[in-house]
Amino acid sequence: MTRPLYRLVYYSRNRIAGAPGDVAQTVQGILRASQRNNFEVGVTGALLFNAGIFAQVLEGRQDSISATFERIQRDPRHGDVHVLGFEQTSAPSFPNWSMAYLGRSREAENLFGSIAADSGFRPDSLESERIFRIMREIALEEESAAA
Amino acid sequence: MSAIETSPVPIELAMNTASSGPDPVGQASLAEEALRRLNRAVAVYSRDGAVQFSNGAFDALLRQPAFASGLAALFERTLALHSVRSEDTPLSLGERRVYQIETVPLSHGVLVTASDVSAEMAERKRVNDEARTDPLTGLGNRLLLREQLAELMSDLTLHPSAAAVLTIDLDRFKAVNDTLGHPVGDALLRVVADRIRSQLGRGDVVARLGGDEFAILQVDPQQPKAAESLAARLVDLLGRSYIVDGNLLNIGASVGVALLPGDCADGDQILKYADLALYRAKSAGRGTYRFFEMAMDEEMQARHTMEIDLRRALALREFSLVYQPQVNLDTSRITGFEALLRWHRAGGATVAPSDFIPLAEEIGLINPIGEWVIRNACREAAGWSEPLTIAVNVSASQFASATLIGTVVSALAESGLAPERLELEITESVLMDDTQSVIDILHSLRQLGVRVSMDDFGTGYSSLSYLRRFPFDKIKIDQSFIRGHEAEGPGGSAIVQAIAALGRSLGMTTTAEGVETEQQLSRVAAYGCTDVQGFLFSRPLPPEKIADVILNNRAQPSEPPRKTNDTQGGDSL
The missing domain is CATH 3.30.450.20 (PAS domain)
Incomplete structure (x- = not known):
């Protein structure tokens, strides 16, 4: 019997300060590190970000999710973490790791657009589309709040 | 005696039993061989x-x-x-x-x-470490913290450097333990310990003092900046959600900070100071940090002295009751008096109830004091020449202790006061916790014939469901709606009118509290309040003045008594 799969959805405020170029570099670093760490513990999911927020879906075994979430919680580069959902799921909505820049700012689009293109963000189920939609709305709201 | 000195003896004994006689040469070589091997x-x-x-x-x-x-x-x-x-x-x-x-x-x-x-040596070290370790989290314990503090104190005299003691208390941790059980609570404490550990510098000491209390000894020359930044990080980090055993948990943390040697140079004292600051952080709404200030200690000392004085105030007969008339607007006559408590504290000061009742509740003195008030008020009212009502304030803690009904029954019996002359005033806070058992007590009191009124209405949640759940005899509209700038605006008027209308429909008397001017009087009368209470008619009066007031009330039926002699101001019990 396989152990149950869990899905965690949260968003948090981006606390990275600095010029857009520095922010882009820091975000690149975060993305690379999280991709590597998550792959090692068998966690997949999706990460949306812009100048205002990070919004992330994590899917995996309970202990991997706990450990990943705990590591994320200790990261000072974000704050005000809001968990939108934490529940068991029968199948992963994001079986491949995805991430995307999501914002309206043209300047940021130029900086972050390539990250999204590289990762090929693709919600590929109904559930993932629903989550994606919610996260997208939050991301856009928070971007204007941060501006 | 060392082992080496004793070892030849058994050998010698063995030889004596095995051979026929002593052989010095043989013995020496045997001993040498034994030593070599x-x-x-x-x-x-x-x-x-x-x-x-x-x-x-x-x-x-x-x-x-x-x-x-x-x-x-x-x-x-x-x-x-x-x-x-x-x-x-x-x-x-x-x-x-x-x-x-x-x-x-x-x-x-x-x-x-x-x-x-x-x-x-390894075992000794293990036992030593174990005695200084919290077994649940692997952090240090109180003993370790005290030793490290003592060591730092003795160091400080040699090399003055700055340090801070931070005490941490988790908010809402008990709820996790109560709802999800101790195993989840324990697992949560371990993650909390890890998060705290992740924020410490080299040389910082962290201990779990018990339950959900932690303390950190932070040695850093950049005080108070370092402590402030650590406290802010801890409040943020420990307040972020946790996933423990598949449960998403949300708790918070409050932090108190005291500085060394700035605030004091004594190990136990500094922990106490940090705890005082922590207490402040908690009363400031939790999820925050506070630095210790000397004033906190002074306030705490003052509170401590007040506690000592309050514990003996009953025995020393330092309490008294004053009585404020309540007037009906239709008849312009006094319908009754509200009994208000005063404490004449040794040293001459008179303490207002708002300054000592919360403390009395906290230290469990409210029941004997409340009982004294009920008995005295009944006895006093029983002596009046007219059968006017006597209103007594009853606090939430009195409802929580099972003795209230018994006290009322015995006070009525002892004084001979008719039950319908006794009116118990309760605030919404009484109804907020454990409402059903309170409603049951209210019904029992009502069955005795005692009246019940809702006091200070409009200041709390003002939940209308309370009014539906129990048929109060009277609603007392809080004075903040009667006088003052806001009360006299359109919002205040609308609220008073609405409450008065509500009271009329529910068949309850509505009393406007705190009426001080003719203008306020005509306004509350126009809004439909049935009764009033306030300085316009009379300040609270000492018992010896009541007889005259009642006599006057009877002699001049159409004119309400105005401006009788003063005692202290202040308000309800």
């Missing part, structure tokens, strides 16, 4: 330090440079002494091996033995 390292040194005899175990040790040099150093220090044990300064070889050296003077030289005490 002994696992324990043994050697005999001459007085000038040359090895005269050594066994294999000793030779093996001497081949280790660390042992040889360690031994040489020990000899230099101690060989002149009569006999020495290196118990307190064992010789360490490398990481794990520790030897204890003993010397025994012989007639021509010194007997040196070395024994491997690594296991004992």
